Amino acid sequence: MKLTEQIQTADWKKEKHVPVIEAPDQVKPDEIFRVTVTLGKEMAHPNKTEHHIRWITLYYQEEGAKYPRQAAHMEFSAHGESIEGPDKGPLYTHHEATATLKISKSGTLYALAYCNIHGLWQSEKSIAVS
Numbered sequence: 001m002k003l004t005e006q007i008q009t010a011d012w013k014k015e016k017h018v019p020v021i022e023a024p025d026q027v028k029p030d031e032i033f034r035v036t037v038t039l040g041k042e043m044a045h046p047n048k049t050e051h052h053i054r055w056i057t058l059y060y061q062e063e064g065a066k067y068p069r070q071a072a073h074m075e076f077s078a079h080g081e082s083i084e085g086p087d088k089g090p091l092y093t094h095h096e097a098t099a100t101l102k103i104s105k106s107g108t109l110y111a112l113a114y115c116n117i118h119g120l121w122q123s124e125k126s127i128a129v130s
């Protein structure tokens, strides 16, 4: 089986693992804008030592391009680990991050999220330049 066949997708309102991409539908050429990617917006995903979102990578593929480009990689490093044991530590990184981008051509943003228990999940959002 190919790894790509293991990338899951679903309606983010019903499935807590699907990344939610918040970005404008339309931007001006080279206008700086924010893209926030989070997860579990309707149904919270756990953030515990034994079960958490480890990273989200954001890609952009302009219309007509053969390959996607990596725009940002957001690593969520702390999940309550401690010398006293799992979930005894004081620090948890929440699985939400914002990238600041500018684009010159219309295309599609893709987010790929990794849960340490439930694998890879993707979502996408079109964005127009005009």
Ligand SMILES: [Fe+2]
Binding pocket: 017, 045, 051, 052, 115, 116, 117, 118
């Ligand atoms: Fe999970």
